[in-house]
Amino acid sequence: MSEELAIQASLIRRRRSADFGFRFVAPLALGSTLNPVNSTMISTALVPIAVDFHASVAQTGWLIAGLYLASAIAQPTMGRLADLYGPRRIYLFSLVLVAIAGLLGDFVPSLGGLVFVRVLLGIGTSGAYPSAMRIFRVQADRLGCAPPRTAMGVLSMSALSMSAIGPFLGGVLTSGFGWHSIFTVNIPLALGTIALVLLWVPKDQGPAESMSRLVEEVDLIGIALFAGFLLSLMVFLLNLDRPIWLALAVAVLLCASLVAHSRRLLKPFIDVRMLARNRPLAVTYFRAGLVLMMVYCVLYGFAQWLESAAGFSEEKAGLVTLPMSIVAAASSLVGTRTKTIRTPFLISIGATLIGCIGLIFVTSATPVWLIAIAVIFFALPQGMFSTATQAAIYMQSPAEEIGTAAGLQRTAQYVGAIAATSLLAIMYGRHATDDGLHKLAIVMGVISAALLVGTLFDRTIPRPSHR
Numbered sequence: 503m504s505e506e507l508a509i510q511a512s513l514i515r516r517r518r519s520a521d522f523g524f525r526f527v528a529p530l531a532l533g534s535t536l537n538p539v540n541s542t543m544i545s546t547a548l549v550p551i552a553v554d555f556h557a558s559v560a561q562t563g564w565l566i567a568g569l570y571l572a573s574a575i576a577q578p579t580m581g582r583l584a585d586l587y588g589p590r591r592i593y594l595f596s597l598v599l600v601a602i603a604g605l606l607g608d609f610v611p612s613l614g615g616l617v618f619v620r621v622l623l624g625i626g627t628s629g630a631y632p633s634a635m636r637i638f639r640v641q642a643d644r645l646g647c648a649p650p651r652t653a654m655g656v657l658s659m660s661a662l663s664m665s666a667i668g669p670f671l672g673g674v675l676t677s678g679f680g681w682h683s684i685f686t687v688n689i690p691l692a693l694g695t696i697a698l699v700l701l702w703v704p705k706d707q708g709p710a711e712s713m714s715r716l717v718e719e720v721d722l723i724g725i726a727l728f729a730g731f732l733l734s735l736m737v738f739l740l741n742l743d744r745p746i747w748l749a750l751a752v753a754v755l756l757c758a759s760l761v762a763h764s765r766r767l768l769k770p771f772i773d774v775r776m777l778a779r780n781r782p783l784a785v786t787y788f789r790a791g792l793v794l795m796m797v798y799c800v801l802y803g804f805a806q807w808l809e810s811a812a813g814f815s816e817e818k819a820g821l822v823t824l825p826m827s828i829v830a831a832a833s834s835l836v837g838t839r840t841k842t843i844r845t846p847f848l849i850s851i852g853a854t855l856i857g858c859i860g861l862i863f864v865t866s867a868t869p870v871w872l873i874a875i876a877v878i879f880f881a882l883p884q885g886m887f888s889t890a891t892q893a894a895i896y897m898q899s900p901a902e903e904i905g906t907a908a909g910l911q912r913t914a915q916y917v918g919a920i921a922a923t924s925l926l927a928i929m930y931g932r933h934a935t936d937d938g939l940h941k942l943a944i945v946m947g948v949i950s951a952a953l954l955v956g957t958l959f960d961r962t963i964p965r966p967s968h969r
Contacts, residue, residue: 521645522638522653529698530637531656533593533630535664536600536691540623540684541569541919542668545802545823546816547681549809552933554681555613559806559934560740560927566802567740567923568617571732572624574916575725578771580625581632582720588706589636594699596629601692607685619685626692631657637703659831662885666827669805673820724763724771731756732920739924743931773910782962783898783907787914789847790891792953793883794918795925796854796946800880803926803942804861807934812866812873822874826881833885843890843897844963850887851954853879858947865936897964 544565552562584592603622610616634657675683716722731753738749764770777784801823808819857879864876891911899907929942957963 521641525702526641527653527656529695529701529703530630530634531660532691532695532698533597534634534657535660536630536688536695537573537624537627538661538665539668539671540627540688542665542801542827543672543675543684543687544620545669545805546673546809546820547676547684548802548806549933550676550681550816551613551616555616557613558927558932559930561613563740563923563927564613564617564736565620566798567736567920568620569624570916570919571729571736572621573628574732574913574920575729576625576628577632577912577916579720579725580629581636583716584629584633584636586715586719588708589633589640590699590703590706592629593633593637593703594696596626596633597692597696597699599623599626599629600688601696602626604685604688604692607688608682623685623688631661640707641704662831665884666831667824669801669823669827670817670820673816673818677815677817719769721764721767721769721771724760724767727756727760727763728772731760732917736920736924739921740927742924742928772913776907777910780898780900782964783895785960785962786891786894786898787910789953789957790887790911791914791918791921792949793851793854793887794915795921796949797880797883798919798922799925799942799946800857800877802922803930803934803939804877806926806930807936807939808873810934811936811939822870823877825874826878827884829878829881830884833882842965843894844957844960846886846890847957847963848954850882850890851950851957853882855947855950855954858943858950861943862940862947864939894964898962 548562548565551557551565552559555561580592580596599622603619603626606622607616607619610619638653672684675687679686734749734753734756738746738753741749760772761774764772764774777787805819805823808814808822809816814822857876860876860879864873868876895907895911925942925945929945930938
C-alpha cells in the first residue's frame with residue numbers, strides 16, 4: 503500500500519512539474535528580462551548618443567531617468583491592471599508597447615524623442631513581471647498546489663542574468679551596429695515572446711472588468727501626483743548649474759498633495775500611512791534607495807568614464823564591467839543562504855566603501871585589470887544586498903500588506919536610479935573626467951561610511967529566527 507502511495511505521489515509531482523515546465527515558464531521568464539536588459543544596455547551607449555545629439559551628461563541622464571520614472575509608476579499599475587483585465591491580456595499589451603518602442607527608437611530624430619521612447623519602454627517592460635507573477639498564481643490555484651520554487655526562481659535568475667550581460671550586450675550592439683540597435687533589438691525579443699505567450703501560456707479565464715472598475719480600483723490621482731512630483735524634482739536636480747526654483751516649489755507642493763491625498767484613501771498608490779506606522783520598513787526603503795543610487799551611479803557613470811576619459815570603445819567598456827555583473831548575480835545566491843540579514847547588509851555596504859576608495863586612485867592611465875578590480879567591489883550591493891532587502895521587507899511587512907510593501911521596494915529602487923542621474927550630472931558636468939569620477943567616489947564614500955555605521959547599530963533590522 504505504501505508503495506502505491508509513493509508511486510501516486512511521484513506521478514503527482516511529475517504532473518505538477520510538467521504544468522510548470524519549460525513551455526509555461528519560458529515565455530514568462532523571457533518577458534521578465536526586458537526591463538533589466540533595457541535598464542543596463544544603454545550604459546555603454548550613452549556617450550555615442552551624447553556625441554550624436556551634442557548633449558551633456560545631464561541631458562542624456564533623462565534617458566536613464568525616463569525609463570525608471572515610467573517604471574516606478576507602471577510596475578504597480580500594471581500589476582493592478584493584470585488583476586482587473588487578465589494577466590495574459592496585459593502581458594501581450596505590454597509586449598506590443600515594447601515592440602513599438604523598439605521600432606520608434608530607430609527613427610526618432612532628437613534626444614527628446616529618444617527620451618519618449620525610453621518612457622514607452624519603461625511602461626511596456628513593466629507589465630511583464632507583475633503579469634508573470636499573476637499567471638503563476640492563477641496556474642497554482644487551478645492545480646491546487648504551490649508552484650515549484652525552481653520554476654519561480656527562473657524568473658529572478660533570468661532577470662539577474664540579463665542585467666549582468668546588459669552592458670556587454672549594449673557595447674557589442676553599439677560598436678557593431680550603432681546605438682540605434684539597442685532599441686531595435688527589442689522588436690525580435692518582444693515579437694518572439696508574444697508568439698510564445700500565444701502558444702504556451704493559458705488564456706485568461708473569464709471576461710475583463712469594465713473600464714469603470716479602472717477608476718474605482720486604480721488611484722489615478724495618486725499616480726498623477728507621484729509622476730508630477732518626480733518629474734518636477736528631476737527638472738530641478740538636473741539643472742543645478744542654473745537652478746529652476748519654480749520646479750522645486752512645484753515638487754514640494756505635489757509631494758504634500760500626494761501625502762494628503764494618500765491618507766484619505768484605503769488603497770492609495772503610495773501608502774504613506776503604512777510607512778508612517780512601520781518605521782523599520784521605512785528605514786529599509788531608505789537604506790535600499792541610497793545603496794541602489796550608488797549602484798546606478800557606478801553602472802552608468804563608470805561606463806561613461808571608461809569611454810569619455812579612458813578612451814575605451816563601447817564593446818571594451820562592456821567587457822570591463824562584465825565581471826562585476828557576473829559576481830553580482832552570484833552574490834545574490836550567497837545572500838539567500840546567509841542566516842542573518844544584518845551580515846549581508848554590512849558586507850555589501852562595506853564592499854561599496856572599499857570600491858569608492860579604489861575609484862579615488864583610478865585614472866585614465868590605470869591598467870585595465872586594476873580598473874576592473876576596483877569596480878568589482880560594487881557587485882555585492884547589486885546582488886547580496888538586494889536579496890537581503892527582499893528578506894527584510896518580507897519579515898517587516900504585515901501579511902495583508904506584503905503586496906504593497908513589495909511594490910514600494912521597486913519604487914525605492916527606481917527613485918534611487920533617478921537620484922543617481924542627478925548626482926552624475928552634478929559630478930560630471932558636460933562629460934566624464936578623472937576629476938569627476940574622483941568627486942563622485944568621495945561623495946559615495948561618505949554616504950557608504952555613514953550607512954555602514956548606521957546599519958551596524960540599526961535595531962530595526964529583523965532577526966530571521968524570530969519568525
